[in-house]
Amino acid sequence: MDFIKGFTFGWLSKKGDFLKEEAKESLRLLKERTNSNYVIFALAAIQDTPFSTFVNYRGDHMVDDDELVEMIQYAKELGMKVILKPTVNCKDGSWRAHINFFDIDVPGEPTWTEWFRSYTDYQLHYARIAEEQKCDMLIVGCEMVQSERVEKGWRKLIEEVRAVYSGLISYNTDKYQEDQITWWDAVDVISSSGYYPIHDWDRQLDRIEKVVEKYQLPFFFAEAGCPSRSGSAMIPNNWHHVGELNVEEQADFYKVMFEKTKQRSWVGGFGLWDWSARLYDESKASQDNGYAVYGKPAERVIYKFYTSKNL
Template structure:
């Protein structure tokens, strides 16, 4: 898939994502701060996780992926600074391209090891009315570390109430395509004013698409066939047009 994407002129970010088998969100993976006998240990977990990530780091190098993401939204692991620094050092011995860590929303100013990665990134699941509050906070982190920044994930389901809680994939609500459309339009409106935001990983575009006539019944994050898809298309078309006019 990486080879095919690159053959048609796309750049590729390889992002292995860890999920828990019982459905627990990866942000809640946690152990005692200090290793103790007969209990699960951070040392064991990071040993296993490093093996997992290094496997994909080698694949990223082999496939000449343009960026590698070493982790996603693992909030309780973020405080384990030395383990992450050790993991990053190991990854760099196998992958020569830029690396980033995709921290969770609200966590941008809590990660203490941004200096060890090449790019800062986070998940932009912010309520529709909070961009003016969140962007200045994130900008301070970006300026402090003088690193490129992008939103590695950004998206909103198409159901009632989702634009106020876009991170809640289990939120109960009826189909409402306008919620997703409004959220995307508002996100682009605010982020387009900030030149330090260099891109988005839009969540999501399914590998197996539903029939387009089923789009109006889909309450998930998918964009295909929904009004939000046109918002995205129009935004990137305008960005491309502006870039050409500048050049």
């Protein structure tokens, strides 16, 4: 696996969003302004609650297949490699990490068997698109912490995906969970969300390194980033954190993250979070306190790192 200099693009894009010219312009600017060589198209299916067993991937909350394919092809025209990442959100606002059912199937209760049946159907749909479009990787889930203990469910899902998709398969576990998963041998690439406190990178990398050594698989951070707020560098995963606008703290987070990870040869890249399909006016970049880096000091930090000759 080559080093992934990547960004997640178009998160929460809805039907028709990828057809807008501004979406393609945004992707072009992502390539130009960050020197990314990978783009991760993350899709957000919906289930009603963490205890619902039906995963809805058809409707206005998702980009259509045709527009997704058109954007994949445009990314390739730009010289980028493509990772497809179908994930799921809960309509009631609960984080997907809390999707959960009884360990054993109980009559009259929602079950893991029912959920995995629906979720696998969802993954297979996009696995076929990934195969047809020759995407470079498929990430079959993201930060679904409670589900990760259902080893048989994930192994069966991955086996079914392999029947229709011939590329690399990964799963994106959440921060601090890398050493909790028992089925890493079922995937080709280990990945996780690197939202670690700015002062804690060495300790966390030491811990993750043991997992990589155990399974002898490539690893990359499928997500990593930090909002532009004071205090966010200590809790970069907390998008609800209230802090004063601080674009320099965001840049400092990226500087430290890159400095610490480049000392570990096993870190195979990043899918940074995130780049919108609809960019704000660059003149207003200094007023944005979210994860976006467009027009902020962090963007220049990323460009410098992604153009480094030693990656």
